[in-house]
Amino acid sequence: MSKIDLLQAEKTSSIQRVRGCLAHCLPEALLVLAWSSGFVGIRLSSDYAPVFLVLFWRCALVVALMLPLVWRELIRTPINVLLTQGSIGLLAMSGYLAGVGKGIEYGVPAGLAALMADLLPVGSALLGVLFLHSRPSVSTWLGLVLGVAGVVIVTWGVLSWGNAAPWAYGLPLLGMFSLACATLLQKKINTSAAISLPGVLWLQCAVSLVAFGGAIVPTGSLTPIFSSGFIISVLWTALFSTLGGYGLYWFCLKRTSPVRVGSVLYLSPAVTLLWSWFMFGEPLSWSMLAGVLVSGGGLWLVIRAQ
Template sequence: MPDSDVPVIDRRTTTDVRIVIPLLVLEAALVVAWSSGFVGARFSIDHAPAFLVVFWRCVLVSLVLLPWAIGALRRASAAVLLRHAGIGLLAMAGYVAGVVKGIELGVPAGLAALIADLLPLGTALLALGLPGHRLGRLGWTGLFVGLLGVALVSHDALAWGSAPLWAYGLPLLGMLSLAVATLWQKHAHSEASLGMLPNLWVQCAVSAVAFAWLAGLEGSLMPVASSGFAVSVLWTAALSTLGGYGLYWVCLRRSSPTRVASVLYLSPAVTLVWAWAMFGEPLSWLMLVGTGVSGLGIWMVVRAERALQ
């Protein structure tokens, strides 16, 4: 009898993905999908409160995934379900609420995004005391080089807003929330775990409850009767949640937390390309230079980790 917490079909699926799709391809898709979340957030705020959109996005993903998740959920122990619920609250509710609420209180979007992009450094620092998470001098240098590239890409969007001083800590707390969830999720894979889709269902379902409370504090939970709201929910559900978080966890299974997080150094540059294509925002040579610098930093992190293997 196989372990009831680890469906046999999930092991076959994971093996097939490893054989068919190279890690670099998955990481490239992750950057595109992850950056879509910032563009979707920008689009959605013109049509509905941010927490309302995120609430319905989690509800929609939970409904779509339920047929594929129900079997594994029935077989899983309460401990496994609670573990992934905790990871979901940190990774989705904690991260998104921290960034979105900070912006709502007046933290400039560019500065909030830059703080959120401290994720690779936050993950590496939190992992210092954990076994098997060495990085080395080259890796640490790569993290700072990558962050320099992000600062160059985001330079024109940076400003000091009028938010209360404590509000600038919200994006930082959101970043740390996702960093803790990343390390917890990586550790959970070495134990009895759900498959990827059931895992994502649990995380979306528990986050939907959290966002229902947050959105309810601001008004009704009823969806807005407009095409803009519908597009916002569908966009963020398909690209940002199924694509972004789904690929984040898949890549995490195949590499280290620091590498997965460092790949997201490229998301600001891709976000700006999204914004150029959809909203006509200008691009600059400084953004191109910053992208190259971030790419160099990621290469240094990857090389450092290979040297330590």
């Protein structure tokens, strides 16, 4: 092979590596942006309505918007696939959102709840070891620990214990483990050939709609609050947090591992603080940058190990 051919081959290989990197990194960057909007949405909605009411109408809006796009597909989908995705939806949406949202509503500080929720990759790794007999490498565990350390540094200025009842602090952790279980199930039970991503999102939102409605009816009303704040919070969480956040989460999970996808979310607290600075005027600090660098180092170790 001539020197020109070698140079051309190296150039082609470099282009392919760059394209491969962009194909993974761009969706993951968008995932961080969309996922962090969910914590902002909880903060935005907490002043206008109970958490479950916002979650109910958030799911209702997504179900209504997507039904014309997926109803034909859902009719043809095997019943076992529908039941599987419905169960995963109960864990991923109802369990996770109820745990984090109700924890904040019962007095757990938002920063502490977000920190517990961001233990997702650690929870996924632990559940994988216990139930799937996976064996993460030393580099992966080191990356997970660094990621948690970075999250602590980022959120240190807003962390506080609050005055919630002791049991309330377990709700965000239960929500995190609920999403971790759903993540492992979604990865292990591959139904991508039987149902599309829009179908998955619609079905999971429909099941969660019933779950949140069932939780509200015994003690309250499903009637929406006709105020600009309530409407904005429902639109925000439906479009950014559900369609964007969960859509990109399942999309990235299909292409990589549960631990990697969860580790990417280590960067979401810093982005959440940027959202809060832009929307609510909350201050930024140099510790946030230091935490991002530490979490980024942990994420690099996880990606390199896998």
